[in-house]
Amino acid sequence: MNRYESLAADLAESIRTGLLRPGDRLPSVRQTSASRGVSPSTVFQAYYLLEARGLIRARERSGYYVAARVARLPPEPDAASQPNEDTVLLDMSDRVFDLLGSTMDREVVPFGSAFPDPLLFPLERLARLVAASVQRLDPWSTVDSLTPGHAPLRRQIALRYLVDGLQVHPDEIVITNGALEALNLCLATVTRPGDAVVVESPTFYAALQSLERNGLRAIEVPTSPREGIDLGALERVLARHAPKACWLMTNFQNPLGSLMPEAKKRELVELLARHEVPLIEDDVYGELYFGNQRPAPAKAFDRKGLVLHCSSFSKCLAPGFRIGWVAPGRYAQAVARHKLSTTLTTAAPMQAALATYLEKAGYDRHLRRMRQALASRQGAFIEAIAKHFPPGTRATRPAGGYFLWVELPAPADAPAIHQHALSHGISVAPGPMFSASQAYANCLRLNYGYAWDARTEAALATLGRLAGT
Amino acid sequence: MNRYESLAADLAESIRTGLLRPGDRLPSVRQTSASRGVSPSTVFQAYYLLEARGLIRARERSGYYVAARVARLPPEPDAASQPNEDTVLLDMSDRVFDLLGSTMDREVVPFGSAFPDPLLFPLERLARLVAASVQRLDPWSTVDSLTPGHAPLRRQIALRYLVDGLQVHPDEIVITNGALEALNLCLATVTRPGDAVVVESPTFYAALQSLERNGLRAIEVPTSPREGIDLGALERVLARHAPKACWLMTNFQNPLGSLMPEAKKRELVELLARHEVPLIEDDVYGELYFGNQRPAPAKAFDRKGLVLHCSSFSKCLAPGFRIGWVAPGRYAQAVARHKLSTTLTTAAPMQAALATYLEKAGYDRHLRRMRQALASRQGAFIEAIAKHFPPGTRATRPAGGYFLWVELPAPADAPAIHQHALSHGISVAPGPMFSASQAYANCLRLNYGYAWDARTEAALATLGRLAGT
Known part of the structure; x- marks a missing residue:
């Protein structure tokens, strides 16, 4: 375990034990850097990691806070998928093209999009x-x-x-x-x-x-x-x-x-x-x-x-x-x-x-900012799933990228949820898109990479409601 | 026949009968426009057409002249190819890739190139x-x-x-x-x-x-x-x-x-x-x-x-x-x-x-200039082929584009000519590239679309010599 992981583990432990409670402000990066004797960038890395895990949240211009409802974060999905290991000849037919079409309308909340937020x-x-x-x-x-x-x-x-x-x-x-x-x-x-x-x-x-x-x-x-x-x-x-x-x-x-x-x-x-x-x-x-x-x-x-x-x-x-x-x-x-x-x-x-x-070496600076934004958005997203999705929902917590994989409590019909969601101006990527045998009917891929705001949270609340019915 | 074709036919007839002789200057566009009662653009079209046919040549800032050696322009190839009309499974192997590689060296005279002159x-x-x-x-x-x-x-x-x-x-x-x-x-x-x-x-x-x-x-x-x-x-x-x-x-x-x-x-x-x-x-x-x-x-x-x-x-x-x-x-x-x-x-x-x-409508103006340049270069190119290639050579006179198809008197070995030419810093596209059955060993495709200058004419003279041996 390197320095930032070790610092993150300490802080996670403090949150777990209740030393730091939901809503508490974390020490500033400067304070922690001084008190721990590590560089500010190590502190940033630790905070990003905790944010990606949904344990803390950044508030613009005011620092990091322990996230609410930490105890209720959805569990991660089971160990591995169990597809038939036989060969399959494919028939992707129209479903992928229809889905892709629906995510290209910029008025639709783009949880089903394959693309990252263009403003990043x-x-x-x-x-x-x-x-x-x-x-x-x-x-x-x-x-x-x-x-x-x-x-x-x-x-x-x-x-x-x-x-x-x-x-x-x-x-x-x-x-x-x-x-x-x-x-x-x-x-x-x-x-x-x-x-x-x-x-x-x-x-x-x-x-x-x-x-x-x-x-x-x-x-x-x-x-x-x-x-x-x-x-x-x-x-x-x-x-x-x-x-x-x-x-x-x-x-x-x-x-x-x-x-x-x-x-x-x-x-x-x-x-x-x-x-x-x-x-x-x-x-x-x-x-x-x-x-x-x-x-x-x-x-x-x-x-x-x-x-x-x-x-x-x-x-x-x-x-x-x-x-x-x-x-x-x-x-x-x-x-x-x-x-x-x-x-x-x-x-x-x-x-x-x-x-x-x-x-000209602007790339790494850009990537650092982009990773930080994505990690922060993932944290907010997972928290909102915990809050709005039906009990029994599971969600992955990737250490990178901008997709979450959500397993709804069975029975669920992801293509039907996708259709309902679209009528509410929300796209999702239904599980069967990702399978030759059209498995994963209870799964959704969600793009958490767009700006987190009230509209996004409201859309996620709507989606959680549709997923539970 | 429309106006410019009719004008071109008249001028071609004057050249054929010797009324206009090699080296004679044609009347200016303005003069011809006035004497014939047609628009200057009709005269330009007629002159381009005659130029494309190799009958006249433009000299920069001094007008159009009857081309030299008109009588010796190579004849066009025979009516049609005679391939086997059966189906063929293909094996293009390495020959096309090798040829393409050789035309991408900007030190090589690009008669074999598929691309037009980038300066156009x-x-x-x-x-x-x-x-x-x-x-x-x-x-x-x-x-x-x-x-x-x-x-x-x-x-x-x-x-x-x-x-x-x-x-x-x-x-x-x-x-x-x-x-x-x-x-x-x-x-x-x-x-x-x-x-x-x-x-x-x-x-x-x-x-x-x-x-x-x-x-x-x-x-x-x-x-x-x-x-x-x-x-x-x-x-x-x-x-x-x-x-x-x-x-x-x-x-x-x-x-x-x-x-x-x-x-x-x-x-x-x-x-x-x-x-x-x-x-x-x-x-x-x-x-x-x-x-x-x-x-x-x-x-x-x-x-x-x-x-x-x-x-x-x-x-x-x-x-x-x-x-x-x-x-x-x-x-x-x-x-x-x-x-x-x-x-x-x-x-x-x-x-x-x-x-x-x-x-913004700059396109048509650009195209007019480009067509004029290509027509003029074709004229010079065909004349040089007449001058430097072996007797019995035939060449197409396309009414557009920037390729000529040259048939050498049989027997000829275009791939061998291509190799010899390359050693002289000249590329050509040998006929067998254009055939599944590797026919057309006596043919070359030549790109006439690059600027006509002394180096180009010298390269064409070298190529004509190689084609005759």
């Missing part, structure tokens, strides 16, 4: 950089800087890998139209129609759509809401179905928010390597951690070039720019060729602008 | 608009303006269709990452692996790559260098192979430069409609015409919603922005869904900037 991003600064980059753009670069992408951006991404302890050469990196294109290129590179592919259960619906579009069979493997995919189950599936790829989200999984511990990631990579199965790692939420440092991707433990690490700037810096990338290990050339013959290359001005932004 | 584009003006657009960008638009694209841009594209006499509703239009994504989305929408798809012979290599990647079989149909695909052969193929789609370039086909006459386009659309076969129409060069008005796309004759019309701004306005689109007729919703689950959406700032550019 440094859009003005980015706009200035785009302007400057385009004005400096070498006309010839539109001809000769094609696939696999703008060299300075690939270098900046490689440098960020390095900071996180990974050696990824810029030449390995392919810039894509967002992470979704990266994931699709990887899938097309390592599979052929009819192949089986391992996914988590529940899993990101776009993975199911991609499998369906490519004529692939899905194998859904049990996944813990806290620690990700069940490796025992995965091992059985590898032996039984000889899947051609594994598509996982190792950090703050969508929809669960689960975070695979480092040791487990290492085990995962070794297990897949023994079977020579490539891992398509979707790591778009990795930068949105509430702890002390970025959780490593599984790619960090790859020795055989079998991990295709996909990420993007869409969730953490520049939504709408559609800049993602993949570091595809031994598949780098094959992925670049798929990119060349599907979308050729990615918009040059967007790439140049992001390269400049990353180089 | 209004990049400075675009840069200013991108800057302004990004600064005005509504943060929420990054969340709610997703697929199928930025509404103002879709409206501007619909308005351009209207100017050209086509009724396309903005809601039908899906914005894509360049035309290549549009074409791939269309192909994925209307086919399943194993299906047969009709293409021209020779055809754009990316079509062959897409077919290969999607597990489709190609049927290559004879195509005239002047007038496009042979409808009789197409009819036989429709009866015999029941293809699921037809992928054609109706205007200034790549690589031939052929332009399908309007009546033939109408016949094509009616023929395909009788067989209920969708037409994927690649029309990226349509705006680069040298005549009086934009040639209509086949889409103009579509009554059943079976034509999926694909185009982009990459060849005519904004290379590197990666903004294309498709008007997919009855397949609009299906194409939008494919887009949503493959690359989600297209970079918002790029879309907003182009919408502003189109609205």
Whole structure:
């Protein structure tokens, strides 16, 4: 346990024992820093962590307070899902598209949205950089800087890998139209129609759509809401179905928010390597951690070039720019060729602008602010769920990202709740979207990443009422 | 024959009969306009047409002159290709990627390039608009303006269709990452692996790559260098192979430069409609015409919603922005869904900037200048081919675009010529790239769209020497 975790544990203990009571103001960061002999940033980290766990709340310009009703926070969901580990041919039909349509209306409270609050991003600064980059753009670069992408951006991404302890050469990196294109290129590179592919259960619906579009069979493997995919189950599936790829989200999984511990990631990579199965790692939420440092991707433990690490700037810096990338290990050339013959290359001005932004080092400051906002919003959100949702409700408490997975007391009909909620101007993402077999009818994925205000709390109260009927 | 064609025919006759001789200066535009009683723009159109045919040459700031060696212009190629009309499973292997790599080196003379001269584009003006657009960008638009694209841009594209006499509703239009994504989305929408798809012979290599990647079989149909695909052969193929789609370039086909006459386009659309076969129409060069008005796309004759019309701004306005689109007729919703689950959406700032550019009406002025430059460069290029290539060489004289198709006297080995040329710092696109069966070993596609100067003429002389050995 490092310093901030130790400080957080002490404070949590004080809250549990009643030394600090609901509504009490915590000592200021400056006071605690002095009294504990730790840096202010350590205190901030500890406070963020407690906030993410719903134990304390920030009030603007007046400090941190012990949260109300701590005792009533909903419990976390059970250990792991129990999907049928057989292969399934998919039929995602219209339900995903209908849901997505409903979340794009800005008048609707966006609990069902897949996107973070657009006001969290440094859009003005980015706009200035785009302007400057385009004005400096070498006309010839539109001809000769094609696939696999703008060299300075690939270098900046490689440098960020390095900071996180990974050696990824810029030449390995392919810039894509967002992470979704990266994931699709990887899938097309390592599979052929009819192949089986391992996914988590529940899993990101776009993975199911991609499998369906490519004529692939899905194998859904049990996944813990806290620690990700069940490796025992995965091992059985590898032996039984000889899947051609594994598509996982190792950090703050969508929809669960689960975070695979480092040791487990290492085990995962070794297990897949023994079977020579490539891992398509979707790591778009990795930068949105509430702890002390970025959780490593599984790619960090790859020795055989079998991990295709996909990420993007869409969730953490520049939504709408559609800049993602993949570091595809031994598949780098094959992925670049798929990119060349599907979308050729990615918009040059967007790439140049992001390269400049990353180089000028505003990124980490922005990310710290964004993580703090998300952690704080999660705390408020979980508290309100405790207050407004029916008894027996469970909810995950992810250590990053902006999704909660809520299990309603059975029987519940999430698609029906979604329809009722929409008629009240509220969207949710119903559980069956995240499952090839349309399981999880009693579950909802909720986006807690938008500004917390009276309207949000009222919407959550309405949703809790609908969930209980 | 309209006014400018009639004027051009008169002048061509004067040149043929020797009334005007090589090196003679033509009357100025003002003089001709006055003497003929036609508008200066009609005279310009006539001069462009004669220039495109290699009969006259512009000299900067001094007017138009009768071209030298008119009698020695190479003849055009024979009527139509004769491919085997059977279906072929593809193996494009590495040859296309190797060629593309070689054309991206800016030190190499880019006769093999697929891209137009980047200096032909209004990049400075675009840069200013991108800057302004990004600064005005509504943060929420990054969340709610997703697929199928930025509404103002879709409206501007619909308005351009209207100017050209086509009724396309903005809601039908899906914005894509360049035309290549549009074409791939269309192909994925209307086919399943194993299906047969009709293409021209020779055809754009990316079509062959897409077919290969999607597990489709190609049927290559004879195509005239002047007038496009042979409808009789197409009819036989429709009866015999029941293809699921037809992928054609109706205007200034790549690589031939052929332009399908309007009546033939109408016949094509009616023929395909009788067989209920969708037409994927690649029309990226349509705006680069040298005549009086934009040639209509086949889409103009579509009554059943079976034509999926694909185009982009990459060849005519904004290379590197990666903004294309498709008007997919009855397949609009299906194409939008494919887009949503493959690359989600297209970079918002790029879309907003182009919408502003189109609205402010600088586009037509830019296009006029660009067409004039290309027509003039084609004239110089064909003359130099006549001068430097071996006797028996044939070359197309497209009425638009920036590609020539050159047939060398057999036997010739275009891939070997490509390798030799590269060692002299010159790229070419060898004929076999454009054929599933690697035919056209005696053919080259040459890009005449770059600035004409002494280095270009010297490179063409070197190439002519290599082609003759």
